[in-house]
Amino acid sequence: MLPVALDVMGGDHAPGAQLEGAARAHAAGLPVLLVGDEARLRHRSGGLPLVHASQVVTMDDRATAPLRTKPDSSVRRAMEAARDGQAAAVVTCGHSGAAMASAMHVLRKLPGVERPALVTQVPRADGGEAVILDLGANIDCKPSTLACFARLGSAYASAMLPGVPAPRVGLLSNGEERSKGNAQIRAALPLLDALEGVRFVGPVEPAAVLRGDVDVLVCDGFAGNVMLKTVEATAELVGGVLKRELQRHPLESMGAVMLGRAFKRFRRRTQARNYGGALLVGIDGVVVVGHGRSDPVAVHSAVEVAAQCVERDLVGHVRRALAGACEQEPSR
Amino acid sequence: MLPVALDVMGGDHAPGAQLEGAARAHAAGLPVLLVGDEARLRHRSGGLPLVHASQVVTMDDRATAPLRTKPDSSVRRAMEAARDGQAAAVVTCGHSGAAMASAMHVLRKLPGVERPALVTQVPRADGGEAVILDLGANIDCKPSTLACFARLGSAYASAMLPGVPAPRVGLLSNGEERSKGNAQIRAALPLLDALEGVRFVGPVEPAAVLRGDVDVLVCDGFAGNVMLKTVEATAELVGGVLKRELQRHPLESMGAVMLGRAFKRFRRRTQARNYGGALLVGIDGVVVVGHGRSDPVAVHSAVEVAAQCVERDLVGHVRRALAGACEQEPSR
Numbered sequence: 056m057l058p059v060a061l062d063v064m065g066g067d068h069a070p071g072a073q074l075e076g077a078a079r080a081h082a083a084g085l086p087v088l089l090v091g092d093e094a095r096l097r098h099r100s101g102g103l104p105l106v107h108a109s110q111v112v113t114m115d116d117r118a119t120a121p122l123r124t125k126p127d128s129s130v131r132r133a134m135e136a137a138r139d140g141q142a143a144a145v146v147t148c149g150h151s152g153a154a155m156a157s158a159m160h161v162l163r164k165l166p167g168v169e170r171p172a173l174v175t176q177v178p179r180a181d182g183g184e185a186v187i188l189d190l191g192a193n194i195d196c197k198p199s200t201l202a203c204f205a206r207l208g209s210a211y212a213s214a215m216l217p218g219v220p221a222p223r224v225g226l227l228s229n230g231e232e233r234s235k236g237n238a239q240i241r242a243a244l245p246l247l248d249a250l251e252g253v254r255f256v257g258p259v260e261p262a263a264v265l266r267g268d269v270d271v272l273v274c275d276g277f278a279g280n281v282m283l284k285t286v287e288a289t290a291e292l293v294g295g296v297l298k299r300e301l302q303r304h305p306l307e308s309m310g311a312v313m314l315g316r317a318f319k320r321f322r323r324r325t326q327a328r329n330y331g332g333a334l335l336v337g338i339d340g341v342v343v344v345g346h347g348r349s350d351p352v353a354v355h356s357a358v359e360v361a362a363q364c365v366e367r368d369l370v371g372h373v374r375r376a377l378a379g380a381c382e383q384e385p386s387r
Numbered sequence: 388m389l390p391v392a393l394d395v396m397g398g399d400h401a402p403g404a405q406l407e408g409a410a411r412a413h414a415a416g417l418p419v420l421l422v423g424d425e426a427r428l429r430h431r432s433g434g435l436p437l438v439h440a441s442q443v444v445t446m447d448d449r450a451t452a453p454l455r456t457k458p459d460s461s462v463r464r465a466m467e468a469a470r471d472g473q474a475a476a477v478v479t480c481g482h483s484g485a486a487m488a489s490a491m492h493v494l495r496k497l498p499g500v501e502r503p504a505l506v507t508q509v510p511r512a513d514g515g516e517a518v519i520l521d522l523g524a525n526i527d528c529k530p531s532t533l534a535c536f537a538r539l540g541s542a543y544a545s546a547m548l549p550g551v552p553a554p555r556v557g558l559l560s561n562g563e564e565r566s567k568g569n570a571q572i573r574a575a576l577p578l579l580d581a582l583e584g585v586r587f588v589g590p591v592e593p594a595a596v597l598r599g600d601v602d603v604l605v606c607d608g609f610a611g612n613v614m615l616k617t618v619e620a621t622a623e624l625v626g627g628v629l630k631r632e633l634q635r636h637p638l639e640s641m642g643a644v645m646l647g648r649a650f651k652r653f654r655r656r657t658q659a660r661n662y663g664g665a666l667l668v669g670i671d672g673v674v675v676v677g678h679g680r681s682d683p684v685a686v687h688s689a690v691e692v693a694a695q696c697v698e699r700d701l702v703g704h705v706r707r708a709l710a711g712a713c714e715q716e717p718s719r
Contacts, residue, residue: 178624178628180624180627180628191561194567194568194569195569195570229523229526229609229612229613229616230612236526237526237527237607237609238527260613260620261617261621262619265623266620275569276561277568277610278610278613280562281559281592281613282613282617284592284593284594285593285614285617285618287594288593288596288598289593289597289618289621289625290621290624290625291597292597292622293625293626294629297626297649297650300649301649317629317633318632
């Protein structure tokens, strides 16, 4: 397999966390191509191959910086390495808007995609996982964009979820009645109904997703980001509160220790994938956007996710599922 | 204290759950005034006073039904009992849109309120509670409506949260940077900045709310409903997963029993208030809108919440805080 191109300069703890994560991935048998400032990285690359990029996109830059003011930025050079056949996939933990913009510019959208989306998986009560998109790449969405996400999410789920050949797709809403939902949701419903090859089950509430009633949850980037972050924050809250509850009762303090261990296992199992970040689906290439705060373990995990998507030919799968489906935006 | 008017006909399990809930509240020393169909309720009222209403708003009705086609509906008659000095507050577990419409029509908005909001409290990791509004009474909101909610939520929090005289108010967003947020959030920011008498701290993420960085979270009814339901569903998911985690390990199975007990205590403590439903704030009267699926315990809890709001003079508090503050909608 070709290496995964890693934007070494992007992230709150770059380049240290990125370099250490790359070393871990390499040690685990995953080939990595470093992309970043050669002068700064030469003595710290641990012998991994390096592509030079003299510029760095910071959090203060605009999303379009890699296209305009910073053409030699590490995130753009990483995309170019994938486009030019030097790498099989890209991982960046930097500015997610800049990642999206440079992926669209360099790797291009797949035919039929209105907007690419950030996608990840959350644990369900039935032991499975639900796919959620968009998670924040598209904050304000048109109804047609939500229909595009339904198709992308369905294709992603059938490629990546084991044993789910015909994923059930729901649209996040404040009730299951079709009369509920905001103006955007109500306008999107008939578009999702009309999609061929997508098993759309209608509007769904958060509980239905976590219970396992659907395999794919479609939402705009604002609602998806809020929902995912609420799941994460609530899990932490409940874990902490339960532990304190047990500690308050002397007879149950042993339970607190057990709970702590169980919670760690739960987190390890369920966050293994999310930990690495989200995948940008709808792009003609595998692009994983990690958390800005990624530590070396998270960077390693992101490289793993990217390699897994390459292995399963996620892009080919999405391309075939899409063929002539999503409403194409006027080219610009 | 005047009794709490209970819409006996509204709710998935009405009138049975409502009657039993009323009996429980009465037994606990809370006076209740039943409102519903006298012919159906006469022999089941348990001696509680009853106001007759011949009509019932069903979930298939429009929100405006109490104003137009069903003027003798139980929800409207309950509001009238409060308006006419027969009751101190109203509780209904029926159609929430109809509750909102009849509350606005009969009891009227407080001066300076653009739109009333549904508000409740969620537990925080620091042991306190955060106030969230709107929870679904206003699905599509203008930026000015969010500013109105900031004022209502701040007034509610200073009346109802112990020891929080100057509540910190945050606006739900997908990041703390002011450049994030959707178009609605970005348009609302300067309006919230400009509010006098409101301690607005800026855009906040879900984790900041559950951690305790703010006392009041402002959002539109769509996002608020999704966030609250995600908190509830995730708490159930995590509780269940941890229990199974512990059961999988024989040495920790005792922990599962302890965890089950701790989780019940947690739920009892944190849901005591939410359980009864949400309060409609911004109305010239105390109106509690319970879950449709309320059982007798939830109905009793809703009556308790209503009585507590009356005791603390919530409406007077909100009225004083508002005096000349929210942008007034053109009268219609």
